[in-house]
Structures are given as structure tokens and as C-alpha cells.
Amino acid sequence: MGERMLSVVSAHADIPIRIAGIWDPSAASLDRIAAQFPAVPLVADPDALIAASACVYVASPPASHLGYARRATAAGRSLFLEKPLAVDLAEARRFLDDADAVGAVNFPFASSPAVATLARWIAEGAVGTPRSLVIEVAFATWPRPWQADAAGWLDARPEGGFTREVVSHFLFLSRRLVGPLRELRGIADFPEPGRSERTIDATLHAGVVPVQVRGRVGGTGQDDHNTWTLEGDAGTVRLRDWSIAERLRPDGHFEAAPDALPNDRARLIALRRQLDGVVRMAHGEPHTLATFAEAWDVQRIVEDLVAA
Incomplete structure (x- = not known):
């Protein structure tokens, strides 16, 4: 994700963000990124990065997030963290209680453009009173091919698994569009001993809306297939494969929004908008980014599920 963010900043000269520096404990990772982004400064350690920055972006494995976050907030920097907030619920709760952080x-x-479409449809009454929500994810293998070089932690039980990495996004979506998560x-x-989950149910x-969550590794030929389906007394809408907003028509088939985009294109738009939100957040202006409280609500559900 760090590399993806660098790509977005590099491709949009109009984004008012300057990359002050990057750091990674892996020399091989830094060499690879430096070759791809030769203009980006490399710094010696996390403290040098924090000192050079106004806002610190943390895109490291989950268990390390809050350690870097505390160092950044102690230096008075604003934060943009990859999800999950952490994997230790008690540590995350202490961070929320103690941190005076932007x-x-x-x-x-x-x-997401597709989520904005769903929100508009819901506000216009396409669903009516929601009655049920179903989240389904499936993967040919885990980790997904583009994450293979991070399999050491992404497929390990302490920090990895598709529930933390993927299902968390759809839980956030559920909380944002439908309501707080509970029960x-x-x-x-x-x-497989030592490896991450292979199914969840x-x-x-x-x-007040009941939610079903189902996920599996295997049984599909797609690297990454998912649906988020909200059904109500007036109709049904869904998000398919990250970026396709669809409505159920009377003949029983789902029809995509006219402006729907494949994920490889929609993702770049969403990340650009996320970075615009980071600028507003760092300047103390209103934004729509996920708050620490929202991320905690998602994490609480995720960690309880993978601990079950």
C-alpha cells in the first residue's frame, strides 16, 4: 500500500503533498522502492522520518502500527494509518483513550465512487427499510498474488488473514452506511497450523440490521471476489468486486450503475480522494476519512472473530 500511495502522489502533480521521506526496516524493500521512485528521499530511521514530516503515513504490518503512531503523536504530527488500527484490542483501546492525535x-x-452511488441510492429510497445485509468474500489463494512477497505476515495467524485484510473493509462500509457493529x-x-484462517462464518x-458474513479461501478461480448486498422492503443494492455498484431489477438480475468502473480504475480515484482527505485532515478541516473510533469498532469485531 505504501508503494501504491507513492504511485498516486507521483502521478498527480496537483496533489498538495510532498513526500518528505520513506523508511523501511527491509533494505531490499527500500532498494526496490528507490529504483521505482528515485526522487523520494530515503531516511535513516523512523525518528528521522517523523522529524521531517508534518503528517506520518504508516503502512507497516499491523502489530507495529501503534508503536509508530505513538512516536508520531508524541512529536505533534498528524497520522494516516493503514488498517487495521492494531491487532491487540487492549493496546488499541489505550491508544484511543490516551492519544490526543489528529x-x-x-x-x-x-x-469510493461506487460507495457514493450506493449511499445516494439508499438516500433516494431504493432500499426502503433495510432488512438484511450479506457480506461474501472468496479467494483462489491467500495471500492474493500481488501480496505474495508479504506472505510471511499476511498468512500468519498473529497479524494476517483475509478477515483483517479484506473483510474489515466491508465491515467499515456496513458501519458507515448502515449502523454501529454489535452482537x-x-x-x-x-x-493449517501457524497459518491464517481459511473460512469464516x-x-x-x-x-438494527442483521448481517451475515461468509468468507473462504479456495473454491473459486478468481483472485479476489466479493459482494456486499443490502436488501430492504423496497429493493436491493450491492457492491460487487470492490467497485461495481448494482441494483436488483424486477426481472431478478443485478444492473450496474451506468458510470461503474473496474477496480483498477476506481481504486486510483478513491486513493486520490483519500489523499485529498489527508490534506484536509492535516489542516484541521472537515473530511470523510475513517476516524480512529470507526476503525476501533471494525477492529473489535475482526479480532473477536479471528480469536473465536
């Missing part, structure tokens, strides 16, 4: 968490659905009941299956509520 910051947000990177859930790109906060800036989790579910199970995650860990059939859970129920919870978003506000």
Missing part, C-alpha cells in the same frame, strides 16, 4: 485510518471505501457470533477455521448487527 489522524485517520485508510479505509478507501470512505472515498457478533461466528467462527473462523484455521486448518459469522452473524452480527449493523445498527
Whole structure:
């Protein structure tokens, strides 16, 4: 994700963001990024990066997020954290209680064109009174091919797994569009010692709306397939494969929004909008980025599920 963000900043000269520097404990990672982005300064350590920055972006493995966040807030910097907020619920709760920090968490659905379409449809009455919500995710393999070089932690139980990495996005979406998350009941299956979950099956509520969550690795030929489907007394809408907003028509088929974009294009728009939000957040202006409180609500559900 750090490389993706660098790509977006590099491709848009009009974004009022200057990359003050990057740091990674892996020399190989820094060499690769330096070759791709030769104009980006490399710094010696996290403290040098924090000292050079007004806003610190943390795109490291989850267990390290709050350690860097505390160092940045102690120096008076604003924060933009990758999700999840952390993997230790007690540590995350202490951070929320103690931190006097300006910051947000990177859930790109906060800036997604497709999510904006869903929100508009819902506001216009396309769903009516919501009655149920279903989240389904499936993967040919885990991690996904583009994450293979991070398999050491992405497929390990302490920090990895598709529930933290992918389902968390759809829980955030549920909280943002439907209501606060509560009343989790579910199970995650860990059939391979030391590796992350291979299936999940859970129920919870978003506000008063019952939610079903199902996920699996295997049984599909797609690298990454997902649906978020909200059904109500007036109709049904869904988000498919990250970026396609659809409505259920009377003949039983889902029809995509006329301006729907494939994810490789929609993702760049969302990340650009996220960075615009980071600028507003760092300047103390209103923004739509995910708050620490929203990220905590999502994390609480996720960690309870993978611990079940």
C-alpha cells in the first residue's frame, strides 16, 4: 500500500503533498522502492522520518502500527494509518483513550465512487427499510498474488488473514452506511497450523440490521471476489468486486450503475480522494476519512472473530 500511495502522489502533480521521506526496516524493500521512485528521499530511521514530516503515513504490518503512531503523536504530527488500527484490542483501546492525535485510518471505501452511488441510492429510497445485509468474500489463494512477497505476515495467524485484510473493509462500509457493529457470533477455521484462517462464518448487527458474513479461501478461480448486498422492503443494492455498484431489477438480475468502473480504475480515484482527505485532515478541516473510533469498532469485531 505504501508503494501504491507513492504511485498516486507521483502521478498527480496537483496533489498538495510532498513526500518528505520513506523508511523501511527491509533494505531490499527500500532498494526496490528507490529504483521505482528515485526522487523520494530515503531516511535513516523512523525518528528521522517523523522529524521531517508534518503528517506520518504508516503502512507497516499491523502489530507495529501503534508503536509508530505513538512516536508520531508524541512529536505533534498528524497520522494516516493503514488498517487495521492494531491487532491487540487492549493496546488499541489505550491508544484511543490516551492519544490526543489528529489522524485517520485508510479505509478507501470512505472515498469510493461506487460507495457514493450506493449511499445516494439508499438516500433516494431504493432500499426502503433495510432488512438484511450479506457480506461474501472468496479467494483462489491467500495471500492474493500481488501480496505474495508479504506472505510471511499476511498468512500468519498473529497479524494476517483475509478477515483483517479484506473483510474489515466491508465491515467499515456496513458501519458507515448502515449502523454501529454489535452482537457478533461466528467462527473462523484455521486448518493449517501457524497459518491464517481459511473460512469464516459469522452473524452480527449493523445498527438494527442483521448481517451475515461468509468468507473462504479456495473454491473459486478468481483472485479476489466479493459482494456486499443490502436488501430492504423496497429493493436491493450491492457492491460487487470492490467497485461495481448494482441494483436488483424486477426481472431478478443485478444492473450496474451506468458510470461503474473496474477496480483498477476506481481504486486510483478513491486513493486520490483519500489523499485529498489527508490534506484536509492535516489542516484541521472537515473530511470523510475513517476516524480512529470507526476503525476501533471494525477492529473489535475482526479480532473477536479471528480469536473465536
